[in-house]
Amino acid sequence: MPELMPHWLTKQAELSPNKTAIELPDGTEVSFLELKRRSQLFAEKLFSIGIRKGAKVGIFSANHVDMVIALHGLSYLGAVAVMLNIRLTDKEVHYQIRDADVSVILTQNKQSSFHVPTYTFNDIEALEGQPAELINEIDLDAIFTIIYTSGTTGFPKGVMHTYGNHWWSAVSSMLNLGLNQHDKWLVTLPIFHVGGLSILLKSVIYGMPVYLMEKYDKQQVHQAIMSSGVTIVSVVTLMVRELIDQLGENSYPESFRCMLLGGGPAPKALLEKAKEKNVPIYQTYGMTETSSQIVTLSPGDALERIGSSGKPLFPAQLKIDAEKGSIGEILVKGPMVTQGYYNKVEATDKALTNGWLSTGDLGYTDGEGFLYVVDRRKDLIISGGENIYPTEIESVLSGMEGIREAGVTGREDIKWGQVPVAFVVLDDETLTPEKILQYAAENLASYKLPKEIHFIDQLPRNASNKLVRNRLTSLLS
Amino acid sequence: MPELMPHWLTKQAELSPNKTAIELPDGTEVSFLELKRRSQLFAEKLFSIGIRKGAKVGIFSANHVDMVIALHGLSYLGAVAVMLNIRLTDKEVHYQIRDADVSVILTQNKQSSFHVPTYTFNDIEALEGQPAELINEIDLDAIFTIIYTSGTTGFPKGVMHTYGNHWWSAVSSMLNLGLNQHDKWLVTLPIFHVGGLSILLKSVIYGMPVYLMEKYDKQQVHQAIMSSGVTIVSVVTLMVRELIDQLGENSYPESFRCMLLGGGPAPKALLEKAKEKNVPIYQTYGMTETSSQIVTLSPGDALERIGSSGKPLFPAQLKIDAEKGSIGEILVKGPMVTQGYYNKVEATDKALTNGWLSTGDLGYTDGEGFLYVVDRRKDLIISGGENIYPTEIESVLSGMEGIREAGVTGREDIKWGQVPVAFVVLDDETLTPEKILQYAAENLASYKLPKEIHFIDQLPRNASNKLVRNRLTSLLS
Secondary structure, rough: OOOOOEEEHHHHHOOOOOOOEEEEEOOOOOEHHHHHHHHHHHHHHHHHHHOOOOEEEEOOOOOOHHHHHHHHHHHHHHOOEEOOOOOOOOOHHHHHHHHHHEEEEOOOOOOOOOOOOEHHHHHHHHOOOOOOOOOOOOOOOEEEEEEEOOOOOOOOOOOEEEEHHHHHHHHHHHHHHHEEEEOOOOOEEEOOOOOHHHHHHHHHHHHEEEEEEEOOOOHHHHHHHEEEEEEEEEEHHHHHHHHHHHHHHOOOOOOOEEEEEEOOOOOHHHHHHHOOOOOOOEEEEEEHHEEEEEEEOOOOOOOOOOOOEEEEEOEEEEEEEEOOOOEEEEEEOOOOOOOOOHHHHOHHHHEEEEEEEEEEEEEEEOOOOOOOEEEEEEOOEEOOOOOEEEHHHHHHHHOOEEEEEEEEEEEEEOEEEEEEEEEEOHHHOOOOOHHHOOOOOOOOOOHHHHOOOEEOOOOEOOOOOOHHHHHHHHOOE | OOOOOEEEHHHHHHOOOEEEEEEEEOOOEEOOOOOOOHHHHHHHHHHOOOOOOEEEEEOOOOOOOOHHHHHHHHHHHHHEEEEEEOOOOOOHHHHHHHHHOOOEEOOOOOOOOOOOOOEHHHHOOOOOOOOOOOOEEEOOOOEEEEEEOOOOOOOOEEEEEEHHHHHHHHHHHHHHHHHHOOOEEOOOOOOHHHHHHHHHHHHHEEEEEOOEOOOOOOOHHHHHHHHHOOOEEEEHHHHHHHHHHOOOOOOOOOOOEEEEEOOOOOHHHHHHHHHHHHOEEEEEEHHHHOEEEEEEEEOOOOOOOOOOHHHHHEOOOEEOOOOOOEEEEEEEEEEOOOOEOOOHHHHHHEEEEEEEEEEEEEEEEEOOOOOOEEEEEHOOOOOOOOOOOOOHHHHHHHOOEEEEEEEEEEEEEEOEEEEEEEEEEEEOOOOOOHHHHHHHHHHHHHHHHOOOOEEOOOOOOOOOOOOHHHHHHHOOO
8 A cells, every 4th residue: 555645735735726725714714825835834944943753742722723834834844743732731731741752832822831842833933944855745654643532541641643544534534424616614623632633634635625713602603604604514512502502493504514423422302403403413423543533424314313423434344342232342443543542552552452442432233233322431330230321311311391411420329339410500490300300210210310410500521522521520529 | 554444345335235336227226235245146156166366357248237246246255357348359358368367257248269267147147156255354455457458559468456546546536526425427438448447446435326338328328417317427538529419409417517538638629619518527637557537627627727637636646757848758656556567577667667657648737737638659740850749630620610530640751750641530521631731721830730631431449439549550551
C-alpha cells in the first residue's frame, strides 16, 4: 500500500483554490488557497523558533481560524499537534504536557502558567519567517495528532492519530453519508476533541467548507442551520434537546441533511421527538481511539432504527464479546483505529489485540447487525447480581413530561452491593420524587428503580458536553 | 497502513442487503445480498474444479450478470481474473492466455478453440459446490485482475491491478464526483476493459446500483438516461456524438448529473455542442495502468474548461516532461497506478520510475494546473521538423458541417519525413476533398493540412470504441 500522498491542504488549494474552506459567523470566509498560504507562512515562522519534524507542540485554544492555521502549519513541518483541552485544570494540563513531551505551546491568549515556552498565535504571526523545507507529501504512517482521553479512571492517556487514521476516517464517513458539491459542515464541537478536529480534516480532504463556531451556542447553531446553508452538523445529546426546543414549530431547510449525533447513547424519547419533527438525526458511535466515527447509521436506516448507532463503516469491523444477541463489550477494528497510546506500551497492549480495540463500552447487535450501545462498562451498576444500565433509567426519566434531563449512577449498598441513584433537572418545578418514581415504576422493573432522586440545576458535563457520571458519584459522598 | 479490509461484497451485503446492486434493461434486479450469495456459491463451485488462491482464471464474456458473479466468485477464492477481450482474434487471445499463465477459462458461450480447460458460466453453475474457505478480509496488496493493454506496438502486456489499486480508484473518483444516495451508474463499456470493470467495483464499494448493458446501444442508453434514473454514465467520444443526436431537442432529466468522457481527446466542436445542450460532460484521462481515471474535471469546472481533462484526483499527482506550459510526455503517480506488467520486469522498469508512470501520452497544463491531452506520443507526426498532432486536425475536420468524424495518421514522405493524411466519414455525401481542404486551410497552419483525404464508411475502432490509428496507417499500404 502507498504511504505517501500529496499534502492535503496543498492539494485542495490546487484543486479548489477559490472555494471556501472556512466560514465564520461574522461572514468572514477563508479560501483553500488562502488557508494554504497562511498555514505555510505560519509553518515558516514556527520553523524560525526551532520547531522541527517530530516535535510535540501543544495547541491550547478555543475554536478559531488561527488554531486551524496552527494545526496545518505544524503538519507542513511534520510536527505533532498535541490538542489540549482548555477546560481542564492547570494540574491536568501540566500532566499532559509532561506526558506528551510537549516542547512548545501555542495558545490563543497569553498564558504564563505552563512550564514550557508558550507563544500566542499572534506572537508567532509577528515573527520573521525562515525558509523551511515544507512537507509536500504526507506519510500516512506518520503521527499527526495526540489527544488525551478524558480518562475517568487512572491517568489520561495520549491517543496517537496517524495521517492515515484521519484519512480513513474521512473516507469512511463519506462512503456512508455521501458527499455533494454543496455540503457545508458546522463545527461547534471543540477542535481539541476528535469530533471537532475530524471535521476540519474532512474539509481539506473533501474540499468542503466548514462553518466554524468558537463554541456551541444554541441560537447561533439554529440560525446557521436555518439560513447559512449548513448541510451537516455534529452534535451531542444535550444539543439535540436544545436545538429541537429552538426549532419549535418550524422545520429545517431541506438542504440540511444530517445531524450527526455522537457522544454516547441518547434517550429514546428525544430521538422519537426528533423524528416527529423530521430532524435528520444519524446516531454514531466512536471515540478518540477511533479518530471519531466507526459505527454510524446510514441515510437509508436513520429514521427506521431509532436507538441504534448503525453498522460499522465500510472498512471497519465490529464484534461483541458475548453470545450472539447478548450484551457484551464492544470491540472494533479498522484503519481509523489508533495504533496506541503515546509512550504507554502496556496500556496499548491491553487495549489492542491483533488490531481489535477493546472499547470499554457495552452493547449488542440485533439480527441484522445494527449496534445498540448500552453503556460504559465502568458505569454498569450491579445490584443483587442483576446488571443495571444507567442509560436505560436516564432514558425513561428524561422521557417524562416536566423532566429536562437525568443522570444515573450507582451508590454502594450493604445489602445489594450497588443501587441506582438518579439526578434530575426539572422543567416543571412541581414534580416530586414520588411522582417521578411512580412514572418510573410504570416503565422499569422494580430492581431498576432509583433508590434516591436528587434534584440538581444542571448535570456535570465535560468539554464535549458528555455527561460525566463519576462526578455524580462524587456528589453523593 | 492497513492492508486488510472486509471483503467488499460481503461488507456491502451487510450494510445494504436489500439495495439493488445490478439492474438490467429487462427490469431484473439483483440485490447486494443476492449477488453475494450467488458469488459465494459460484466460488464453491470453482473450488470444486480446483481453482485456488493465486490461480489465473480467464474471463471471456460480453457484459452479463454471470460475468459479474464470476468476477466476485474468483475474489472469494483469492484467484486472479484475467479479463479477456472478446473482440480479439484467436491468435491474440491465445497469446494473452499463455502470457498470463491462465489455467482455466470461463466463458459465456461454448468455446472450443482455447488450449486450456474452458467452462461456460452455466457449466460451473451446474456443478456441485464444495465447501471452501472463502476470503473474509481482502488484502489490498493482492492482485485482483490482469487486463492486457491494447498494445499497438510490440506485444500486449498484462497490467496487474491490486485490490488497493481498484479501491483507491473508486475512492478518488468519489472525492471528485461526490456520491449521493440515488446514484446509479450505467455500464455500457465492456467489463473486460478497465473503464467498465471499475464501475462494477465502485458499485460494491459505494453500495450503488449499476445499470448493466450487454453492449453499447445508443437508443437503449438514451432510454436509460431519460427514464431509468441513471445519474452517471461513462462513455467514449463516439457515444457522445450519437447520444446528442439521439437527444435532439430534448433535455436529460436533472437527476442525470455526469457523462464521464474518457478514451482520449474529444473534438472541441462536439464538446461545445454538448455544452449548448446542457449535457453534463466531465472529461477524464486515464488508462489501464491507472485503473481508469487519474485526472478528471470536477463538477465546478466541467462547463468552464472545455477540452481539458481536469486536474489529478486527490491522492494522485501529475507532471509534464517539458518546460512549464509546453507539450511533453504526461507522467502520473498515485495509489491507483499499477505496480507493473505481469512477468515483464523490463517493461515495468521502463514504464515506472519511483512510482511515476510514463504514460506515452503528450499533453500540457495551463497556468492553473488543468491538463490538456494532445495525443499519443507514438501518433505524433513529425513533418519537416514540425510536430503535428493528429487530434488537432481531427478536431478541426469533425467540426465541419457534413463531416461525421475524422481520423488522421502520418504517412512516410521522402521530402518531409512524414505528412498527415485524413480519413473522413461523411454525413453529407456532396462534400469534396477540395471543399474539405478549403475549410481546413481556414483553421490550420499549412504544414498541418492533410496531404490526402480518404472517404471511408467508418473509422477503425477497438472494443472500447477508441480510434485505432495504426489501422488507418495499414489502410494506406
